[in-house]
Amino acid sequence: MIALSLRLLRAGGRNAWSAAGLVATGVAVATALLAFALGALHGLDAREQRVGWRTPAAAPPGTAPVAQLLVRTDHVTDRAIQQIDVVDPRPDAAGPPGLPRMPLPGELWVSPALAELLRTVPADALAARYPVDVPTGVIGDAGLLGPDELVAVVGRPAGDPVLTAPERSEVVASARSEVVAVAGFDRPGEGLGLAEIYRQLTYVALALLVFPVASLLGASARLSAARRTERLATLRLFGASRRQVTVAAVTEVTVVAAAAAVLGIATEWLLAPAIAQISLAGSTWFVADVRPAPVTALAAFACVALLAAGSAVGGLRRVVITPLGVVRRDRPQGARLVRLLGLAAGVAVFVIMSQSIQIAPSDIVGLVFGIGVLALFGAISLIGPLVVRLLGGVLTRRARSAPALLAGRRLLDDPRGPSGRWPG
Template sequence: MIGVARLSLRLLRLGGRRAALSAGLVATGVAVGTVLLALALGGVHGWDAREERTGWRSDLAQREPAAVPVVLAASRTEVVAGRDVEVVDVAAAAPVRTPPPGLERVPAPGEVLVSPALGDLLARHPVAGLAPTGVISDDGLRGPDELVAVAGVSADDPDLVPLAGFGPPAGFGPIEVYRQLTYVAAALLVFPVASLLGASARLTAARRTERLALLRLLGASTRQVTVAAVTEVVAVATAAAALGVALYWLAAPAVAWIELGGGRWFPDDVRPAPPTLLAVVAGVALLAAAAAVGGMRQVVVGPLGVVRRQGAGGARLLRLLGVGAGLVAFGIVNTVRDAGPANVTGLVFGVGVLILFGTVSLVGPLVVRLLGAGMVRTARSAGTLLAGRRLLDDPKGAFRPLAGLTLAVFVAGFLAPLTAGLGEDGTGADSVLAQDLQRGTLVVLVGTFVIAATATGTAAAARILDHRRPLRLLRLAGTPLGVLDAARRAETIRPLLVLGGIGLAMGLVCASPFAAASDAFAPSGLLLLGVVVVAGVLLVAGASAASRPLLRSVTTEGARED
């Protein structure tokens, strides 16, 4: 088996320009998907890290007094140079073995320890009663720009709340709200990312299938052919995943500038733990292996069928049963969400979002097949007829370049209207939360449409490479390049519009539980939805159009076969 793996890698390395281009397409999709997956995981890690450092001083006014207090604390807001400053008054109620995060000890009455950002502000605008006597380290701060002071006071202050220690509060605190929202955001990103990773691993599958079928006909066993396929795909996917992790690690300082929860992040906050990143690389490799094995079925069962270029399997109407099951499952999950504890709301609803994502992906190939059949029946031009035949012959392969946009429009349909219900007229924490939700919505929308553009561009190019032989034969038979290009556009744009409408409808269904609680479908939200969808469609159409030079190159080459 080691010899087969080496042979596979050697064929990949010596495959020439086309093999390098194919590997580059796979690597591009996998690297982009890995970066966005690391971003989603980094968001969850960030809230955990922030809560560990600052949870002890959050929402002090709502805390239940501890029966055996270790420290007394209260929070108030001061205004310095027009900016809000959080001041936490503390007093020791018993010997403190573990000091507050970021401090060496509990400050004595009269001592004031400040964050570096507040220290700089007070140096320019001194305030009586806030003269710094020390500095809070990063271990006790929400972010590098936080304005906070911890002041020692007398234990006789009646406003102080008895606390059992400096750990985060139990129950559903302010940070927990953000964590649950991040779970939903991660769910909105994870499925498109997983779809991109799986699709990337199957790029240029036809070329790989032909080569492996030849090995099968030459006497290679099923196991040897499987090892060869998995080795080639996993090698490229693993290297690309490692590159994606490295790129995200380097980009973390830029990601840390995204303000959420009232401020920026420390770069290490948005970097998932190294074991998590290793698990990401391993997971991508496993997903690539599964995709490679899934594409091996026709090689293993019938290599002669591959050589003869028999059609791929179609999409059956049984998929409609899966759609119905998905909608029923979403209703059940939504009921559980309403009845369950608050601290698992985001996780439960995230599961519901994933179910609807799966439903959209399940119905996609069937829609492509039906659309292709309709185009063949009503075709009035050669380009439309060619496009319809391609959609009908391989609906799963035709859906692959469009899956990213379908899921991106789903996300837009879910998120964009909800921004209409996030008013900024509130004050304090409510206003900050509304602004953070709008900012987070923008991040998720940008991420999903980046996924869509990447998936469409790479898959469209790979589809041309996979069909280079029939395209070249059509050109040799006298078919104008304009007709082939029109067919390429038709097999992309028409399904794109139909599938985009389905994704939008499913996204609105997913958002329906929140529509009753807010003015979710106000004109402002619908306007944003329209702008986002139009911009996304143009972006994806541009990514698809970028494959036109490749079409020209493939169809004007000589008749030599690989």
């Protein structure tokens, strides 16, 4: 049956292809946006992995520190340089990410972008700030936010006078003291930085994207519904079982959605070099950062395909296609108690989540808010048909023209159609 469904889909002709193309475009755009959001999360995670050590957590009591860190922001030609002074380093300890070893007193390690500036900016405007004229080495990508970040790691001996009187720069990383003793560089940083705020916003954006994607998939089931119903009725007439008809409808919708999902993810992948040029927190991105991990992309693809299949099954569950081509409703479209319960539950979850934001840990604030938004949209989608039906009734009763009467009747006949597009 799947093979026959694919054959019918392939041979659908110009109109069918146009409809499928429109749907695929919509789903591809939605999936691309989803992939952008997932890519942003991936990028923020990757950045945190690489530079989390620059917002250092103090070594736990009883732990021997490997160095003391002073993190500050310097400026040159209107650009920010993050300078990390590594004070009194333990030479045998592992160095920070991006460095082959622990920076020793008197050494200067710089990012490639800063190395380039050191070559082009007059020495008295930049190089004179550092203990040596020529950098000891270049920091690798593993220790940078992005390719154009300006970073300097300066090794200093214990008691270096510069530490007590920093000039031209502001201390950014330590709230407790200017110099933080650290037990290593593989520990996550602490504090709610700008990147963390972006991450939380990304969670909300992801939640906001779920309904447009679902809405587009619902539209895909409706767009070619008339022709599909006719075709499925013919199949029923010649002996296709309900299961076979369901398989045919699910195959048709899911194949288009799955192809569009692949296209959407591929679009994000291809646009990643351009997206990576967007500067955030003082640096552009490595291209690999803004592409979602393969497992995440696969999960996004699977979610879109499953949503499409669910949308097709849901559409067929509500109607029975008879052999004579009559689409009749399986159940009356009344206000069912379960809808009202769902509405109450959705609103309750939204209220609880809204209140929880005040007490939720900072790293899941966005997630909590996103769940609340999802619940609210879910409630809207549940109550939507009831409201549309109500409006349809009013319009039908008060209609003074044929178009108004038709519109009212159509709303009464299919309240799910228009209401399904609200959340999207």
